[in-house]
Amino acid sequence: MRTLVTGGAGFIGSHFVDRLLAAGHDVVAYDNFSTGQERFLDQALTHPRFQLIRGDLLDRPALAAGAQGIDLVFHFAANADVRFGLEWPERDLQQNAVATFNVLEAMRANGVTRIVFASTGSVYGEPDVFPTPEDAPFPRQTSLYGAAKLAGEALVQAYCEGYGFQGYIFRFVSILGERYSHGHVFDFYRQLRAHPDTLHVLGDGHQRKSYIYVHDCLDAIFCALERAVNRVNIFNLGTDEYCEVNDSVRWLTRELGLSPVLSYTGGARGWVGDSPFIFLDCRRIRSLGWRPALSIQDAIVRTVRYLRANEWLLDARR
Amino acid sequence: MRTLVTGGAGFIGSHFVDRLLAAGHDVVAYDNFSTGQERFLDQALTHPRFQLIRGDLLDRPALAAGAQGIDLVFHFAANADVRFGLEWPERDLQQNAVATFNVLEAMRANGVTRIVFASTGSVYGEPDVFPTPEDAPFPRQTSLYGAAKLAGEALVQAYCEGYGFQGYIFRFVSILGERYSHGHVFDFYRQLRAHPDTLHVLGDGHQRKSYIYVHDCLDAIFCALERAVNRVNIFNLGTDEYCEVNDSVRWLTRELGLSPVLSYTGGARGWVGDSPFIFLDCRRIRSLGWRPALSIQDAIVRTVRYLRANEWLLDARR
Numbered sequence: 202m203r204t205l206v207t208g209g210a211g212f213i214g215s216h217f218v219d220r221l222l223a224a225g226h227d228v229v230a231y232d233n234f235s236t237g238q239e240r241f242l243d244q245a246l247t248h249p250r251f252q253l254i255r256g257d258l259l260d261r262p263a264l265a266a267g268a269q270g271i272d273l274v275f276h277f278a279a280n281a282d283v284r285f286g287l288e289w290p291e292r293d294l295q296q297n298a299v300a301t302f303n304v305l306e307a308m309r310a311n312g313v314t315r316i317v318f319a320s321t322g323s324v325y326g327e328p329d330v331f332p333t334p335e336d337a338p339f340p341r342q343t344s345l346y347g348a349a350k351l352a353g354e355a356l357v358q359a360y361c362e363g364y365g366f367q368g369y370i371f372r373f374v375s376i377l378g379e380r381y382s383h384g385h386v387f388d389f390y391r392q393l394r395a396h397p398d399t400l401h402v403l404g405d406g407h408q409r410k411s412y413i414y415v416h417d418c419l420d421a422i423f424c425a426l427e428r429a430v431n432r433v434n435i436f437n438l439g440t441d442e443y444c445e446v447n448d449s450v451r452w453l454t455r456e457l458g459l460s461p462v463l464s465y466t467g468g469a470r471g472w473v474g475d476s477p478f479i480f481l482d483c484r485r486i487r488s489l490g491w492r493p494a495l496s497i498q499d500a501i502v503r504t505v506r507y508l509r510a511n512e513w514l515l516d517a518r519r
Numbered sequence: 520m521r522t523l524v525t526g527g528a529g530f531i532g533s534h535f536v537d538r539l540l541a542a543g544h545d546v547v548a549y550d551n552f553s554t555g556q557e558r559f560l561d562q563a564l565t566h567p568r569f570q571l572i573r574g575d576l577l578d579r580p581a582l583a584a585g586a587q588g589i590d591l592v593f594h595f596a597a598n599a600d601v602r603f604g605l606e607w608p609e610r611d612l613q614q615n616a617v618a619t620f621n622v623l624e625a626m627r628a629n630g631v632t633r634i635v636f637a638s639t640g641s642v643y644g645e646p647d648v649f650p651t652p653e654d655a656p657f658p659r660q661t662s663l664y665g666a667a668k669l670a671g672e673a674l675v676q677a678y679c680e681g682y683g684f685q686g687y688i689f690r691f692v693s694i695l696g697e698r699y700s701h702g703h704v705f706d707f708y709r710q711l712r713a714h715p716d717t718l719h720v721l722g723d724g725h726q727r728k729s730y731i732y733v734h735d736c737l738d739a740i741f742c743a744l745e746r747a748v749n750r751v752n753i754f755n756l757g758t759d760e761y762c763e764v765n766d767s768v769r770w771l772t773r774e775l776g777l778s779p780v781l782s783y784t785g786g787a788r789g790w791v792g793d794s795p796f797i798f799l800d801c802r803r804i805r806s807l808g809w810r811p812a813l814s815i816q817d818a819i820v821r822t823v824r825y826l827r828a829n830e831w832l833l834d835a836r837r
Contacts, residue, residue: 287681294620298670302612326676338654341676341751348677352616352670358644358659359666363605363791433659473681 203227205271205313207258207304208278210237212380213319216419217275218245226250231267232278233257238517241380258300261307268307273315273426276304279350282383283323284472286345297349298356305360317369317422318357322411322437322481323347324372332482335372335435344474354435361433368432369425371418374439374479377500378415379507382518385446385471386501389453390508391515393461400454400461403471406447409478411439414495414503424491437481440493446471452498456505521545523589523631525576525622526596528555530698531637534737535593536563544568549585550596551575556835559698576618579625586625591633591744594622597668600701601641602790604663615667616674623678635687635740636675640729640755640799641665642690650800653690653753662792672753679751686750687743689736692757692799695818696733697825700836703728703764703789704819707771708826709833711779718772718779721789724765727796729757732813732821742809755799758811764789770816774823 204221208214209230214237221228227250230242234255245251256263258278268274280296301318308316325333326343342348357368375384385403392400421438429436454461469477495503508514522539526532527548532555539546545568548560552573563569574581576596586592598614619636626634643651644661660666678684693702703721710718739756747754772779787795813821826832 286677290624290681291620294617294674298616299612302609306608336656339657341753342673343677343680345674345677345681348670348673351673352666355660355666355669356612356663359604359661359663359792362661363608363663435659474677 202272203270204273204275205229205231205268206275206277207231208237209253210234210239210242211277212382213376213415213418214275214277215241215380216415217277218242218251220419222248222251228252229254229267229271231256231264236382236518238382238514258303259295261303264303264307265310268311268313271311271313273317274304274308274313275317276301277319279319280346283344283346283474287473290345293345293349297346298352301353302356305356308366309360309364314364314366316357316366317426318353318371320354320370320372321347321350322372322374322439322479323476324351324354327476331478332480333437334482335437335485343476358433368434369422369429370433370435371422371438372436372481373418374411374413374481376415376418377412377504381415381504381507382514385449386453386504387508389450390505393457393459394512394515397459398461400450400463402446402450402463402465404446404475405465405467405469406445406450408446408469408471408475409443409480410446411443411479411481412497412500413439413493414500417493417495421486421491424489425486428489436486437483438486439481439483440497441483442497443480444497449501452501453505456502520590521588522591522593523547523549523586524593524595525549526555527571528552528557528560529595530700531694531733531736532593532595533559533698534733535595536560536569538737540566540569546570547572547585547589549574549582554700554836556700556832576621577613579621582621582625583628586629586631589629589631591635592622592626592631593635594619595637597637598664601662601664601792605791608663611663611667615664616670619671620674623674626684627678627682632682632684634675634684635744636671636689638672638688638690639665639668640690640692640757640797641794642669642672645794649796650798651755652800653755653803661794676751686752687740687747688751688753689740689756690754690799691736692729692731692797694733694736695730695822699733699822699825700832703767704771704822705826707768708823711772711775711777712830712833715777716779718768718781720764720768720781720783722764722793723783723785723787724763724768724781726764726787726789726793727761727798728764729761729797729799730815730818731757731811732818735811735813739804739809742807743804746807754804755801756804757799757801758815759801760815761798762815767819770819771823774820
């Protein structure tokens with residue numbers, strides 16, 4: 202099978218590149234290196250069935266060329282930064298909604314009809330039902346990131362109905378593990394590296410969040426691709442637990458052997474648009490036989506160990 | 520109050536222009552005349568408190584200038600053509616999603632924070648619950664029109680949360696009445712004008728659809744603006760009934776005194792992405808005290824009479 206991985210040099214995309222190559226598939230990675238890291242592709246770049254295209258998804262001719270002869274698209278390129286949406290509202294619109302449209306059009310121009318789309322639990326806004334199922338009440342968006350990802354989902358669905366595409370949409374909780382390069386564990390680690398005695402926490406620390414280990418996430422997606430057969434397949438993807446930000450802090454500082462003084466910005470939300478409680482109902486993907494291997498605590502510890510062994514990444518992501 | 524009406528030369532927008540002027544407000548109409556009609560503004564153009572800007576919503580500087588000093592935006596400009604989405608997928612994205620983003624940005628640049636957004640019952644896709652309430656299960660999109668309008672809704676909601684906007688989102692059924700200029704009654708009328716003896720119907724004629732009379736629609740929106748006080752206010756807007764396409768055909772041909780031979784393309788849907796059953800639960804807007812004055816049948820008859828007296832519109836909309 203010949204696959205295209207957008208965001209192929211990113212945290213999740215690069216793991217897909219490695220797994221797909223290992224499984225014997227041809228892989229084209231497409232990345233603008235706005236947040237992607239060439240070092241994530243060190244192994245892939247030595248592989249004869251791997252091709253790297255440096256390009257932006259807003260560059261339609263380059264994208265159309267990249268989609269030639271492809272059987273399956275993994276669309277992981279995105280602006281994954283939820284927090285700074287209000288400073289750069291257009292970035293979410295362009296990189297998450299318009300870029301997804303461009304991917305769909307590049308596929309249509311090349312007769313490619315199967316797509317995996319990385320959506321987010323943020324599309325539920327601030328739901329009333331926990332754990333939140335895929336068919337929760339029609340949500341209200343609270344972030345530009347969620348709004349733009351919802352737009353991407355909606356476009357994928359419309360292409361499935363209108364052009365006979367088959368879509369796999371995954372609403373992730375936050376993902377942790379090797380190559381993790383943005384988010385609260387990253388921020389905490391960076392702070393503690395600079396000042397081991399103090400740690401600033403956004404919000405009151407009682408925000409309840411869910412996380413999943415990146416390889417569990419990949420396993421779930423490959424499981425769904427193998428076993429889900431609808432035209433539009435939508436899955437929540439997370440663990441059956443959540444933790445408080447304060448739990449993360451405890452696990453992270455214990456792993457580092459530090460006891461910093463904690464200071465809090467206060468309030469139930471870390472920033473405007475931050476959802477104070479994320480906990481997804483993942484029975485649908487579990488019904489296909491998938492189970493996560495790592496708990497949230499294990500995933501956080503593993504992420505800290507990875508960052509410790511790869512401090513180059515902290516400098517690369519300034 | 521100084522108001523901006525995007526799509527101000529269109530079917531619904533031009534009615535708002537007239538009503539707002541009559542109520543003593545200043546009105547700036549913004550329209551690219553892709554489907555708008557200057558004749559709809561004949562009265563308004565003689566009014567001292569009316570200003571017309573010929574411009575496209577993709578022209579950001581023109582739009583930013585138009586939003587200066589505005590208190591309330593009625594965003595009605597859209598590609599309202601659901602049926603041809605698959606022929607022109609980019610039109611929906613640009614005119615319904617990106618254009619809405621541009622309106623929101625023009626507002627933000629000018630400190631304008633109140634917006635009325637014309638959404639659609641199409642955002643429910645093909646729902647399982649009838650009548651369909653605003654908090655129906657998370658929908659799946661079946662048309663590019665619905666997908667792009669959902670994107671517009673999501674952006675409005677995110678701006679409400681992130682930038683302190685107040686939003687009024689209306690999910691309409693199809694609207695009928697004076698200045699109606701696209702849709703099935705328009706198509707039927709045009710066919711019968713050319714060939715009074717035959718009428719081609721898309722689908723099997725048993726599609727169940729809902730309609731609302733344009734002045735009932737305006738009354739509902741003004742009612743919500745006066746009485747709904749949330750940051751994000753979402754309302755379905757329709758009558759408490761539906762009819763079959765065959766009912767429309769009967770009412771329309773009876774009004775015209777014609778008995779055409781009917782032919783059907785067959786199938787439950789008029790086209791790919793056509794929802795075979797649209798029936799919205801409108802208890803939320805009714806709870807504010809609004810009631811529609813006209814039944815679907817009355818609205819169709821009134822629309823036919825309008826088209827009969829304004830055949831220029833049939834030629835203008837080729």
